[in-house]
Amino acid sequence: MSQLLIVGAGPAGALAAYLAAKVGVSVTLIERHETFDREFRGEVLMPSALRVFDDVGLTDAWARVPQQAIDAVELFWRTKGIRKFRFRGPSSISQPALLEMLVEEAAQYPGFTLVRGEGVRDVIVENDRVAGVVTEEREHRASFVIGADGRFSTVRRKAGMTVTSPQQAFDVVWCRVPSDGTNSARAYLGGGHMTLAIPAHGNMLQVGWVIKKGAYGDLKKQGFEAWVHELAAQIDPPFRAHLLAHTEAMESRAVLSVVCDAVDDPVRPGLLLIGDASHAMSPIGAQGINVALRDAVVVANHLFRALAAGAPPEKLDAAARAAHEERRPEIRKIQKIQQRAPRMIFGPRILTWLTYIGFRTRLADVILRLTAGSFATGVTDVSYDPGPSKPPSVPI
Template identity: 35%
Template sequence: MKKVIIAGGGPTGVTLALMLVQRGIAVTLVEAASDFRRVFRGEGLMPSGLNALSEMRLSEILEKIPYRQLDAWEFILGKKPLFKVDEPIEADTQPCTLVSQPPLLEALILEAQKYNHFEFIQGVAVKDLLKIDNRVTGVKLADGREIAADIVIGADGRNSIIRQRAGLKLERQPTSMDMLWFKLAANPRFLEENIFTAIGDGENAFAVFHGVEAGKLHLGWSLTDSKNTANSSDKTKVEWAQMFASISPSWLAEHFINHAESIEKPIKLSVVVGLCPSWHTPGVLLLGDAAHPMSPIRAQGINVALRDVIVAVNHLVPALLAEAENEEIDRIFSQIQQEREPEIIRIQQLQKEEGRQHELLPKNLFLRKIVFRLARLVNKAIRLSWIQRQKKMRQGVTRVQLEV
């Protein structure tokens, strides 16, 4: 039986491990963290990600863990509504769904542990790769253990150790946006209707919605320049509440002021966006953020990663079950990249275009004045343009279907 080592116990690594062991492939999954309760994990599943879970017959697991659907998207400019779009945006699709990753990952691991040929090593990092004649043949763990395998798959995120040790290059795209991610007490309006609300005044902007965690609003504050970033670290809870309130409609501004003490210390999310020219080297394949870290715009990371898993399973399972030679497996790595890369490139382009829309107002005073005067007069056109830009990011650019 061929053996696979997967580094990284996030959605990419865990779903891939489960898909492989269900099809008779021996898998060792290595996760550096001692549990799944990371400080920050993305929660947004778009129709493309929900469809990928359905293809993998994992939708029932989703029903057993905490989740919360979005009811709508709303944009507020200068404290006044610009437009609103109800979920689901497209006919015959599921609404964008927020899912709590830790219980999802734990449930998937429990499923995988039903198979004797699955091994889960948690709380120990991969330190290096083992090689024979320029081919990777396994991994060396931080505790000194060495584990041999026929292939090693790096699903260990944007700062992938597997990518670094394999000598695979990540070509980063220039970005001008970092974010501060806050949690604070929920407002009853978000319980009645969970609306992803984007608020801006032309210079400052944030998005707020009710996450999966009961009674908690999530708020992402955009940091668009170094001065903004530097000044943000010194603000008190009250000062942040005043900042949020200063560009919010009255009902939300009042909530921020009244619940200032509930604002938790923010997490700084440094945005890394890029693409590896090659996702593989002899014995190694990268998937998910390890191969193509995505912008946070429209929550694409988990969704495209799940689609990576389906394509990888389609190609790898027949070859591994047939005991294919190393050269054939390496060719399959190339086929996986060729199939997935066009969608990744296009979605990163769409994210970049969407990001430019948000950058125009802060950089152009004249444009801000025009938009504030005319936006509500042409909001139907703006709304339609926004909907059209979202569709391919929500549904995916290519058709992805599990075939094995």
């Protein structure tokens, strides 16, 4: 029996497992997929997340993950460029390669076990305390369970946790085309639309078309050609020509049904939720992976040190509660900022026009820099604290 069970090897679960193993906690990480080439997930990391890798001793390992730096952000109003500002720091990464790197690094420590290809079906509750999980294959038990199984978390559902999920106005249709050689992230606003173009690793461009919630069915009915031409009409001529030259690449696309939610209380005796399982983020500002990684660091500071020190159950629960309390202000603040942008795009026409006028003034620079600052560096100070009494954690 491990001291710690983590369900879900996404960014939150994989980093948490690495950090637990690093301080000498015996940890089992359970992932339902056999490989990390699972459904498409986010790829943009902000400086706040990049700092995490330095902080936790993964600078060299991180450098091996395929990535593409993003140098600037450009704003367009319909097809005309209106603002460009340098924004050094974000990077687009290959998420499967990132996760593979994290589990490889964790595997250097003797206490780490990765179980691939087992989906968790239920949680085991004994004496009002979560004592493990049940997969299709067997039971796994531990002193503490972390649910990091993403936005449709089974652990959350089976533990009976409730979620507050404000209605979102939009969804995003993502596709990838070859790079057009630009290293800026671009956002095309106006006319009730928003299109995003983000430089991606592997010399690619990630294109996102922001559509009204639920409108994807109508788009599909219109047919692919009509869809591409409607998208192309929203962007500047050089980018339009580039997309039209690569329409075959756009055929493989993924729809992100946008959710921005938070579990009312992600702590139960013996259980804590982190990452999307605890709070799915809106895609505005590319925050999902960043906050998931930062969750793992804070949980390591509180809970893994307690586990490594052999703390009794009530101390573990108190450590989990402290981790949640530390993360809550950042999650709330970022989600609040994320809710503003859709109002400017899909809100009443007057608001859209005020936004346009605002974008043309110097005030826009100040607001955009403040917003970008929260997205880039985070809202609270999160740093990894290995602690004075770090137990020996000798790699094999």
